[in-house]
Amino acid sequence: MRRADRLFQIVQHLRSGRLLTAAHLADRLEVSQRTIYRDIADLIGSGVPIDGEAGMGYMMRDGYDLPPLMFTHDEITALVAGARLLRAWGGAAMALGAENALDKIETVLPDDARLKARSVHIHALAPRGMDDEMRARIDALEAHAEQQVRLRLAYCDAAGAATMRVIRPLGLWYWGAVWTLVSWCELRSDFRMFRLDRVKTIEVLDSYTPLPGQTLADFFEQEAGCGKLSDLN
Known part of the structure; x- marks a missing residue:
């Protein structure tokens, strides 16, 4: 859980008007009591009217509410x-x-x-091929990119030729018709984009540490400099 989300949840719990201990909050939010003490101190310092002390518990004074979110x-x-x-x-x-x-x-x-x-009148229909298997693949590859996990893909290229690639996934791009996976390809020693609908199997290997010149930021810099997209397999 992000810290901002955790602070919001602490305020929500304290708005119940009950005296809550740091141990109770720590258990509900799955963090340490020390983290709760630090978060409470930061909330008090930012003007949230919380009363109490360590070892006794905390509660919020009546009349406090979060300001409404304002959007255009x-x-x-x-x-x-x-x-x-x-x-x-x-x-x-x-x-x-x-x-x-x-x-x-x-x-x-x-x-x-x-x-x-x-009343927003914008709607969308799922494209052809967007079934449960594809949705699960999108989620899995997004997680692998975030966790920096090397993958071995069984893949068919544009000509229908089968290939096996070991890649370092960097992120997903959606083109309005297909999803592609931006990666560092170890076979080509370069950036490559793989269409998700051409991926046959995915094998999880080990974790990797991004190297200079092989990161998503490097990919974006390269695309901006050359004025074209990297090769789509």
Whole structure:
């Protein structure tokens, strides 16, 4: 859990009006009591009216509420449209995450902004081939890129030729019709993009440490400099 999310959750728990110990909060948020003590101190320092002390417990004084989130009409449209696009075109986990995030935002929006969010007329249909298997593959490859795990792919290239590649996944790109995986290809010693619909099998190998010249930032710099996209296998 991100620290910002944890601070928000602490405030939500304390708004119950009950005296809560650091041990209770630590158990609910799955962190150490020391982390809770530090977070409480930071919240108090930022002006949140929390009373109590270590060993006794904490509670929030009456009358405190989180300020409503303020978004422009364009921002609300972008959030709703983005969640709907991910629901249609994304992995199962990221689609659910987008919807849950949108639900959380909607609960703290002012009434007029909530009405705007519900009246956005942008919708999306899942493209052909976006089945449960593809959604699971998107989620898995996103996780492998984040965790920096080397993979061995059984792959068919544009000509239909089978190939086996050991890659270092860097990130996913969506092209409006297909998803591609941006990677450092160990066979070619260069950046390559692999279409997810051409991946036959994925074998998880070991973790890797990004090397200079082989990172996603290096890929973006290379694309900006050459004015074209890296080879699509």
